[in-house]
Amino acid sequence: MKRKLPIAELLNEWKQDPVMKERIVHWHTVKETPANLADFPKDLHPSIIKALHTRGITQLYSHQREAYDTARKNQSYTAITPTASGKSYCYHLPVLQSILEEPASRALYLFPTKALAQDQKSDLNLLIEQMDQDILSYTFDGDTAPGLRTKVRKAGQIVLTNPDMLHSGILPHHTKWVSLFENLKFIVVDELHTYKGVFGSHVAHVLRRLKRICQYYGSNPVFICTSATIANPKQLAESLTGEQHELIDKNGAPSGKKNFIFYNPPIVHPTFGVRRSAILEVRDLAKRLYVENIQTIVFAKSRVRVEMLVTYLKELTKKKIQNDSIQGYRGGYLPSERRAIEKGLRDGTIQTVVSTNALELGVDIGQLQACIMTGYPGNIASAWQQAGRAGRRQDEALIIYVAQSTALDQYIVNHPAFILGQSPEEARIHPDNLVILMDHLKCASFELPFTTTDQYGEFEIQELLAYLEDEGILVKTSDKWHWMSDRFPAHEISLRSASQENVVIIDQTIPAATKVIGEMDRYSAMTLLHEEAIYLHQGIQFQVEKLDWEEKKAFVREVDVDYFTDANLAVELKVMTEDKEKHYENQSVYYGDISILAMATIFKKIRFDSHDNIGSGPIQLPPEELHTSSSWLSFERPKGWTDSMLTEAMTGTATSIASFVPLFVHCDRRDIHVVPQVKSTHAELPTFFVYDSYPGGIGISERVFEVWPMLLEHVYQHVENCPCSQGCPACIGAQDASVGLKEEVLKLLSYLQVSTKGEQHVF
């Protein structure tokens, strides 16, 4: 048995250590909370009670009971369920009860990923077994054997699937699912909070299509949603499902003591305010926890970072044969690899896992002891989700937030109340996005013809249908719009991203045994899978030998080098329409549509550890085009500024703006881009563009349009208060020349200040 240092002891040690004391900017403890229990409902079926007793459950948590009672009134509801609060009983109990009362009843469970559905199926089937009842529950996804499909369609009482499968595998074939749609009593939407942004907007439409089909077959199901803590669960559930919801947010589950540590890497270059790389700090902290036998999850923001950390940490086990106690976990791994890792975490054979936000979701890996966050994950809800991975019921939990040198990260490490004190952000969807709406209107038309008086969800669609007729997809007869094309629209529409096709990654290290080791979306592939790029997979380095852009294939070969690659993306931007405008003294702000041409230009080779630039090369790929919505600020050129002065000051200012936009409009950092132009192509004035990262826009820049003056005020204060002298990554971005631009940026920002009196501050 290995020595095991309790977390409390480790913390005491750190409290005494002068080095750690300096780096740990803030300590915070959350006390344990006791459980709030309720009796089993009176009508609960004896077999369910029996199963619960088998599991040692004699009472429900108060929120589980409330969920049951609400479902029994046929009222749709949303339950807020933090990690380890027994969320699945919030839907299992009423669903199983309804099936025991009426075996013809059907329920459809939706999980954001296939993996989660398969996880839940094993758990549900165990429960049914313990109930000693014949209830048929199946997953239905791409892995379902063809021989089993008919059975699932006809006899499955509980069908567990994901929105993508519902979109392309179930709804377009609804005639094969008559018994499901005629008897559908419950639709369960698990992990509601993941349905935001583009994906959420797509899913909102998939659910509108689902409801349309239910109505056609005469059923009117109740929606049950479960969600992690977000600011607006009820609103999100209602806009996602188009139903009125009741909110169940009083959690009755107990939780253990949690220790939060806010850790700032030491400054290594005082003049430029350069801090030691957060990655390296995380590596050292993770090593310490590994040595102390504390089961740890490390979150890193990108796939590359995950792989870098895994490479670093695996040094610890290099000399041990067949030791897999350190693993990476991220999108792009094959399902079988992921399953093995999840199992290893549950049974303890894996001690440290490095993950992207893929493990924020309810993938069942049990509860770990410690969590390290490499920087702010982009939003508060994610931060809480990641922190929630640590904390066993009787055990103390340790959560370490390691700040990177970006503006937002530095802001947070110095203002911990931002995470600890604030409610998490809203999750928003924007089903009005015309591109998304038209996509699903096609699918809906394919599924069932619209009549000439129909509307679709809350949308009036007759004119849009006429457009589709002009496109030659629909035919209008005396009473209906009929799909009349040999295309299968659901296959052309992906719910997950703008670009439909993924790039497949093929390992050709052994020419006779080439194999697919992963896939990546097209946009990321431009900067991560270009020729000569170093692609990391499970800590193994591969060099991309050939990227076949037409066929969407990247051929890689295993290599062993001491560097990684980092690519630049150049962006060209044109204004197409101006929908809204506001004018201030020396500036104007606009909202409208723009077109963007993005092109990968060059890549750099960067040495591990020292992070030196050791070479570069061009990337030859065709540009990708994006039409989206944007808000932009144009201002009169301040007197006496040259082009080059303005360029540099605007670049620094843009960096700072980009960091703070997510704070003001509560979105993810990746949802927006900020681009400065000294002489914009359309107004010839200096302009900052903020645009949504998705075709057609998802409503973020529209909100930015409203808050420009406050945004600029906040940016100004942050840069001014930053302790650096020349400008640093924490305020205006890293400064390469010996002359920093902080002064110029401040001058520009002060020039752009507008009186915000009378306007309400967002926080």
Next chain:
Amino acid sequence: MSFEKNLLQMKKLIKKKPVQETTLASFVMPQEPTYTEEWKSAGFNIVENQYGIVFEKKTVYSPHTKHGSFNLSDVFEAFKLWNETEEQHPIATNGEGVVFFDTETTGLKGTGTYIFLTGQLKYSNGQFELTQLVMANPSHETAFLYASELWKPDQTYITYNGKSFDWPQLQTRWVLNRSHLPKLPEPKHIDLLHGSRRVWKDDLLHFKLTHLEEEKLGFKRVGDIPGHLAPIIYLDAIKSGNPTTLLKVLHHNEWDILSLLTLFVHSSRLLLQDSYQETANTSTNIGKWFSDLKIYNKSQEHFEQITAQYNLKDAARAFFYVGFDYKRMKQTEDAYRSFEQSLAHLPDQLKIRAYEELAKMDEHHFKKFDHAQGFCDNALELIGKMTFKNNKQKTRVLESFEKRLKRLRNKESISRASAQFDRKRREK
């Protein structure tokens, strides 16, 4: 102009209002298409029923009509052959209520794919009659499906790939119109694609009906339209009202159905007529098919005919398969001889199995452990040279032979020891 740009200009079209509860309306008679007269003069009959109108084209053939190498009346002979057989076979029919059936659709799958044309060839009153129905437009679908009479009981449909395509598609359309239509039965269904795949395995590279026509049925189409254009042609016909090109789709469908009949005749003869043969390969395939259906008297008949008629090379697979028939009937010597004779010209995959069977018989029946070891050695050598679909499979096969070999060596040494013991005892 790009799609997105077009869309952006339509942004103002997005309007919203509260969701309205709609109730399902009862059936409303759709309006007659504007082009009815035009299609009438192109040769269609107008059929009216309580759900709307349907366009119909009837074609009548005398029994002596030739299609490729066959007369249509040859089908009676095929029915007779099946009536004289007692065995249950997937393509067997007594000929009652037989319909040769094919459809044309607007796509490949899903609820947005319509069937717009059905063709049914039947025999009645001394002649063959082809009825082709065309959906007047999608609003007249109920009328079209009702007029097809596919809901009538006691029919046997003979199709080409109908089991996995036409009929499921028909079921989809039926569900969507189920409140107005009589229930669609589960009729007897003979799918000749499956049969053709069995009969001409390793003979034909692909199984497109037109390919079969040229290779096996003595028929070559001239001026046919490619099937994948049918959806666009139909769409154009109901949009423009001009049926000229659509008539070509009807012709395409007619050829498909006539070939279905001749394919049925040809397949039935190959299966049931002793004197009617193509090649050793097809006959072996047919024997194998009977054998898989557990109709062993027929399978043995086919295999024995081939082993008697053809040289060792052409008859290799027949020897191999008939070996299993003999084994089943406990005619071990015959089985052994058959497997032995098959060896010289068998494909590698089957050869491994032949070695296995021979080794088994030598081990368990004849107790010739050294012979059995020889077969195992041969098999192992062969496996080493072969490429498998995956390594797992290869390992599995290798391991099973190695295990057998080990056991054989064991048995041999025991038997040698006991023989020695016996000899010594005798000497004493």
